[in-house]
Amino acid sequence: MTLYSLAPRADFPLLTSQPSLHYLDSAATSQKPQVVLDALQSFYQTRNANPHRGAYALSAAATDAYHDARATIAGFLGVADSDTLIFTRGTTEAMNLIASSWGSANVTAGDEIVITALEHHANFVPWQQLARRTGATLRIVELTALQTLDLDQLRDLVNGRTKLVAVTHVSNAVGSITPLAEVVRLVRARSSAIIVVDGAQAAPHLAVNFEALGIDFYAFSGHKLLGPMGIGGLVGRRALLESMPPYHFGGDMIEWVHDFDSTWNVLPHKFEAGTPNAADAVALAAAVRYLQALGMDHVRAHEVRLLELAELRVRALPGVTVYGPSPAERSGVLSFSLADVHPHDLATILDQHGVCIRAGHHCAQPLMRRLGVSATARASFYVYSDESDVDALCGALEAAQTLFATVD
Amino acid sequence: MSAMYQDALLSHYRAPHHRREIVASTAATTRRNPVCGDEIRVMVVIADGRIADVAFTGRGCSIATASASMMTDAARGETIADALLMTEQVERMLTGDETPGALPDTLAPLRGVAPFAGRHGCALMPWMALRDCLRS
Helix, strand or coil: CCCCCCCCHHHCHHHHHCCCCEECECCCCCCCCHHHHHHHHHHHHHHCCCCCCCCCHHHHHHHHHHHHHHHHHHHHCCCCCHHHEEEECCHHHHHHHHHHHHHHHHCCCCCEEEEECCCCHHHCHHHHHHHHHHCCEEEEECECCCCCECHHHHHHHCCCCEEEEEEECECCCCCEECCHHHHHHHHHHHCCCEEEEECCCCCCCCCCCHHHHCCCEEEEEHHHHCCCCCCEEEEECHHHHHHCCCCCCCCCCEEEECCCCEEECCCCHHHCCCCCCHHHHHHHHHHHHHHHHHCHHHHHHHHHHHHHHHHHHHHCCCCEEEECCCHHHECCEEEEEECCECHHHHHHHHHHCCEECEEECCCCHHHHHHHCCCCEEEEECCCCCCHHHHHHHHHHHHHHHHHHHCCC | CCCCCCHHHHHHHHCCCCECCCCCCCEEEEEEECCCCEEEEEEEEEECCEEEEEEEEEECCHHHHHHHHHHHHHHCCCEHHHHHHHHHHHHHHHCCCCCCCCCCHHHHHHHHHCCCHHHHHHHHHHHHHHHHHHHC
16 A cells, blocks of 8 residues: 655645655755745745834734744643743754753752763763763763663662753654653652753654653754744743743843843743744744644654655665664654665765665764764655655665675 | 766775775874764875875775775875875865876776765865875
8 A cells, every 4th residue: 555645745845846856854854834934934024023122013913923933832842831932043052051051050060960872962962061061970871782772771870969861852863762751750769850851853753742741841943843944942841941040141031231230031031032033933833733733643653654664675675774673662763774885875876866865973973883883874754755755765775785786 | 876986986995905004104194074974094104205105994985985995096106295286186176176187097986976065075085184194
């Protein structure tokens, strides 16, 4: 039975204009539906003014649009108190915000920070550097032989000195889904550490409910969930956010500026210095509504079917190694290598067949070291992917094998 | 596609020349490609101002490995100045700006990489390592 895309390809102008393209790099960034592009253009054409500034109707319209976007996106992530959603440029900035603001106010020498070997550099380097800056000790949870998080080791590493545990919800490099409920239970039983979750790869693919997760911070990127580049956010518990010092200083984030001191605005403005990225927030809200119309349960089910099909067919090729746990424990990503063909060569050859995949370390060098490779090839799927993409991937992989086998 | 992955290039990848350690090298440097995590180490022995021996180790894609293999053939026996000029010409070859006749025919398979801008870094990695060696 043919597996069709969940979302109509006709909704995606780039895919429509390049019908022979097989875009399998959605974990890097997703394609954008027309409704998102329309929302972006419409903001600039009909409501463009600086939010929170002008005492005129147009500025009020811009403010309302920005406010409504925040509420829509907060709702999508299961956040009741939408002022606890801080807009950032994306996950990377969100992590840096926590490390810089919460980290410098709360972490000192002798404290411990726990991260994992699965992390993207954006959820690794900020904590590594925070530890170096403060003299805290960095602990890294390793992987099991099945390439899942070693929860036994997590249990051993978390103790009364642990101040922060940072973990990804879904690995960008191999796609594994973290059992967050178990992580939260282990951490809460052993420490008063805050729990920071990188949702960059999870928010586009899984139904996320921040309140139900029982964590302290959740970061995400809009461009991976059909939204524009340059907008994402950080969701946090109100009490934590209110206790934290500002991250950036400037307009909008202040309450009052005296000559030699200042006071800070309320949430979310305290963490949004300068003119906000209202247009992209409005477009991201349109993306979220599009995903809500598809239904996140359907999004997940579609990807599992595609992933299972792709894995079955890719594994049937000789010399294939697939990384990460089984498809049911992964989201959206097939990370693999072919014997004798370097991932970088593979990506170039696949590109000649109109198949876009990522080859490299996926900004997860610590994980690559543990897998014993310098790079993998990664095909990643989304709502517009279908069986023809899997066909094209496998056809191009066979062509690559033939090319590299013809010499000698 | 075959413009880049010619047999001549792939045979260097399959059986690279001078892929070995030089224990008593005059200079050795390692270059890493931050995009893909590849790593090439180049070692040279200089005697009387010439490259008496040059070899490489490390892991790389077909382009990086084949380029390293060709480099160890082409730079062998050259003076330091000529090898640096050759390195510059390889860079210019990739951007379509080489001086005709400046490069030996043995490097011709590298021309196939020129249309693939995303792979220039792979081809250049061993040459940049050689340049670092010669300047040190």
